[in-house]
Amino acid sequence: MFTNISSWLLSIAGIVCLSVIVELILPDGQINKYIKGIMSFLITLVIIMPLPKLLNSSKDYSNIFNFDQQIEADEEYLYQLNLNKVASVQQDIERAISNRGYENVCVYISCDIFQSNMQFRSITVDISNIVITPNAEHKDISKIKKDITQIVKQYVNLNEEAILYDG
DSSP states (O other): OHHHHHHHHHHHHHHHHHHHHHHHHSOSSHHHHHHHHHHHHHHHHHHHTTHHHHTTOOOOOTTTTOTTSOOOOOHHHHHHHHHHHHHHHHHHHHHHHHHTTEESOEEEEEEOTTSTTOOEEEEEEEOTTOEEOTTOSOOSHHHHHHHHHHHHHHHSOOOGGGEEEEO
């Protein structure tokens, strides 16, 4: 134990002497600043390296980054994240439909919000209370449904069969 401490102190003294000699040899300037930083780093390493041995640390640090364990997602966070995503998509679609001149249209999204890779299953568009404003492009209900379908497809990657209409 005493031999370890004395060799450690001798290493510290040696690196400090080496840094003083290097500092005396180098001229003043930019490089001197960088060399001082490197030597300070080396002194710090020499001081820290034997500390685990001196403290009789027998801890195993090899399993700190153990990737063999299963990583599980936080279900509450996932649920809230997906719920916010669904609400945002729903609001965006309703806003886009309203901007086209179709008021009072409600959008309902069906998906599994508990999955990490949430997929939209279907979207139901309630047009039972639709109000067609004067700036609307279409007045015919079949053309309105096609227009709304195109709007929905801009926001969600679904087949036309998965976009249902109520009303």
